Amino acid sequence: MLKNPALKTVHAASQRYITRQVRSYSRRALTTLAFPDLRLETTVQTTTKHGMDVIHDPLLSKGTAFSIAERERLGIRGLVPPRTQEMDKQLQRIMRNLRQSKTPLEKFVFMTALQDRNETLYYRLLIDNLEELSQIIYTPTVGEACLRFHSIYRRARGMYFSTLDRGQMAAMIHNWPHDQVDVIVVTDGSRVLGLGDLGANGMQIPIGKLSLYVAGGGIRPTSILPVVLDVGTNNEALLNDPLYLGMGHRRLEGDEYYSFVDEWVHAIHTRYPHALIQFEDFKYPHAYNLLNKYKEKYCCFNDDIQSTSAVALAGVLASLKARGKSIDTLNEERIICVGAGSAGVGVCEGIIDCMVEQGKVKTREEAYSKIWMLDQYGLLGNSLLQDNDGARSAPIGLGDRSNLDERQLSYLKKDMKDRMSLEEVVKAVKPTVILGLSGSPGVFTEGAIRAMAANVEKPCIFPLSNPTHQSECTAEQAFEWTDGRAIFASGSPFKDVEYKGKIRKVNQINNAMSFPGLGLGITVSRASRVTGKMFLETAVTIASMASEDQLKQGILFPGVGALRQVSKEVATRVCEIAHDEGLARAPMRPGTSLRNEIEESMWVPEYVPTIRIDGHI
Ligand SMILES: O=C([O-])CC(=O)C(=O)O
Numbered sequence: 146m147l148k149n150p151a152l153k154t155v156h157a158a159s160q161r162y163i164t165r166q167v168r169s170y171s172r173r174a175l176t177t178l179a180f181p182d183l184r185l186e187t188t189v190q191t192t193t194k195h196g197m198d199v200i201h202d203p204l205l206s207k208g209t210a211f212s213i214a215e216r217e218r219l220g221i222r223g224l225v226p227p228r229t230q231e232m233d234k235q236l237q238r239i240m241r242n243l244r245q246s247k248t249p250l251e252k253f254v255f256m257t258a259l260q261d262r263n264e265t266l267y268y269r270l271l272i273d274n275l276e277e278l279s280q281i282i283y284t285p286t287v288g289e290a291c292l293r294f295h296s297i298y299r300r301a302r303g304m305y306f307s308t309l310d311r312g313q314m315a316a317m318i319h320n321w322p323h324d325q326v327d328v329i330v331v332t333d334g335s336r337v338l339g340l341g342d343l344g345a346n347g348m349q350i351p352i353g354k355l356s357l358y359v360a361g362g363g364i365r366p367t368s369i370l371p372v373v374l375d376v377g378t379n380n381e382a383l384l385n386d387p388l389y390l391g392m393g394h395r396r397l398e399g400d401e402y403y404s405f406v407d408e409w410v411h412a413i414h415t416r417y418p419h420a421l422i423q424f425e426d427f428k429y430p431h432a433y434n435l436l437n438k439y440k441e442k443y444c445c446f447n448d449d450i451q452s453t454s455a456v457a458l459a460g461v462l463a464s465l466k467a468r469g470k471s472i473d474t475l476n477e478e479r480i481i482c483v484g485a486g487s488a489g490v491g492v493c494e495g496i497i498d499c500m501v502e503q504g505k506v507k508t509r510e511e512a513y514s515k516i517w518m519l520d521q522y523g524l525l526g527n528s529l530l531q532d533n534d535g536a537r538s539a540p541i542g543l544g545d546r547s548n549l550d551e552r553q554l555s556y557l558k559k560d561m562k563d564r565m566s567l568e569e570v571v572k573a574v575k576p577t578v579i580l581g582l583s584g585s586p587g588v589f590t591e592g593a594i595r596a597m598a599a600n601v602e603k604p605c606i607f608p609l610s611n612p613t614h615q616s617e618c619t620a621e622q623a624f625e626w627t628d629g630r631a632i633f634a635s636g637s638p639f640k641d642v643e644y645k646g647k648i649r650k651v652n653q654i655n656n657a658m659s660f661p662g663l664g665l666g667i668t669v670s671r672a673s674r675v676t677g678k679m680f681l682e683t684a685v686t687i688a689s690m691a692s693e694d695q696l697k698q699g700i701l702f703p704g705v706g707a708l709r710q711v712s713k714e715v716a717t718r719v720c721e722i723a724h725d726e727g728l729a730r731a732p733m734r735p736g737t738s739l740r741n742e743i744e745e746s747m748w749v750p751e752y753v754p755t756i757r758i759d760g761h762i
């Protein structure tokens with residue numbers, strides 16, 4: 146066992162037993178002068194590396210925090226400044242430097258550099274300042290980092306599978322240095338947030354999502370894998386940019402595209418059969434087609450469709466409570482959804498599933514009748530009733546309803562004119578909730594929101610597109626146009642708003658609230674599939690987290706700062722479901738509660754003594 150390369154030993158161990166106990170070393174070894182920092186019960190990490198290789202490995206490095214004994218053992222004496230600095234001092238220094246960076250993008254580059262040097266410190270900093278720093282390494286700044294990926298690129302992270310690699314993927318996957326991978330986030334960069342096709346620049350999204358898996362869901366940093374499937378890009382600016390780092394051809398489509406993804410999924414499955422695959426930022430309809438193709442065969446889900454849906458549903462359910470209603474009255478809501486892509490359709494399907502599950506609608510069709518969907522041309526309505534006054538109808542050749550698929554057509558309102566504007570639909574429908582998943586900033590117009598507020602006491606206004614500048618309206622607008630009565634939630638963070646002398650609370654409905662906990666539950670239970678029930682219950686769990694007092698103030702659930710607590714609850718529920726549905730492959734440890742098991746399995750960034758293994762101990 147000691148002959149194994151050290152990291153291999155650590156990674157092959159189960160999620161729970163992250164590092165080995167010193168107990169497994171002989172007492173003789175422990176009494177030697179090389180181990181004065183260890184006691185019998187100390188947890189250690191082991192490595193075969195030595196000298197500069199230890200300092201330059203971000204998974205092993207402690208920067209200035211190596212103890213004298215470690216410096217001796219690892220051959221790094223003299224290679225770092227003499228004073229051993231504890232983590233809290235390092236954190237002070239890093240935070241001071243970070244705050245000196247002027248722009249969010251500079252902060253992003255700073256954080257990436259820290260992650261590349263010392264992952265333990267990076268995650269400690271992130272966990273201690275989640276609210277502030279998630280806005281840098283994740284939405285909204287990650288959007289800007291994707292736009293500039295090819296100019297801020299410094300150091301390799303994650304894996305790229307490109308059209309050059311067809312036929313080679315099953316071999317290539319072995320280039321990844323870790324034997325245990327629990328969570329993979331993969332994108333083809335075709336619809337990055339609300340920013341469109343960014344090709345291989347989309348890599349920052351899987352990296353950012355996985356940082357939240359570690360910081361918010363306690364997944365081990367060695368067990369994550371960010372992936373870009375570079376099938377080309379249709380983004381002209383990138384195609385014409387000589388510094389672009391992705392493939393310089395147009396996107397594969399049709400069979401070529403699907404067989405490319407197929408090869409990758411099979412390659413992944415051969416090396417990492419237990420890993421959870423999260424599909425991220427795939428454009429419509431690829432997102433749905435891939436999900437349908439793989440969800441019954443592999444442990445996978447689509448974040449934009451399913452976890453956005455879970456958090457949006459959680460938001461709507463919590464808003465019912467905030468309006469003094471019971472959460473099982475969802476069928477009484479009138480919901481407008483602006484956006485008919487993967488996120489819009491996904492969110493609405495989650496709401497429909499929940500209405501059906503609550504049993505208050507007789508048929509699925511009845512549930513569809515509670516949601517009015519608009520795309521970029523307006524309401525999905527009856528084109529025979531289309532108003533052809535020119536101003537409102539789309540130019541010839543655009544807005545052709547014949548390309549709507551079955552899923553979108555379920556929302557088509559046969560008794561209403563096609564392409565009605567949002568304001569017209571609001572006046573006709575008197576919605577209680579309005580959802581924005583359009584990627585079109587400003588589509589929640591003043592007229593539409595004022596018309597909504599004229600009919601309901603507490604209008605729920607949820608502009609969910611990301612990043613911030615793609616939001617359908619701002620928090621200030623929502624409160625101003627509703628005379629401060631709105632229950633407001635956005636996809637990207639906004640600050641609370643002072644309106645008429647009172648602070649109005651904003652909420653963030655971002656899938657970040659759900660996927661880390663879901664991934665943790667799947668990892669601990671080793672669930673073989675991700676099911677609809679898991680998402681439904683994730684929503685109900687999140688919706689039950691705000692106190693009565695918070696609900697009264699318009700707070701729907703705790704924010705990103707409380708992500709670890711939220712993840713613990715979500716993971717516990719997901720584990721229970723995995724066991725109930727017969728999908729769990731990890732046995733329950735006798736005598737432990739699921740919640741304890743989840744808690745114990747969450748990785749905590751702290752320095753543990755490092756031991757060099759060279760076969761002599
Ligand atoms: O990344 C985010 O902030 C949420 C998300 O998945 C998206 O907007 O595509």
Ligand SMILES: [Mg+2]
Pocket residue numbers: 338425426448449
């Ligand atoms: Mg996404």
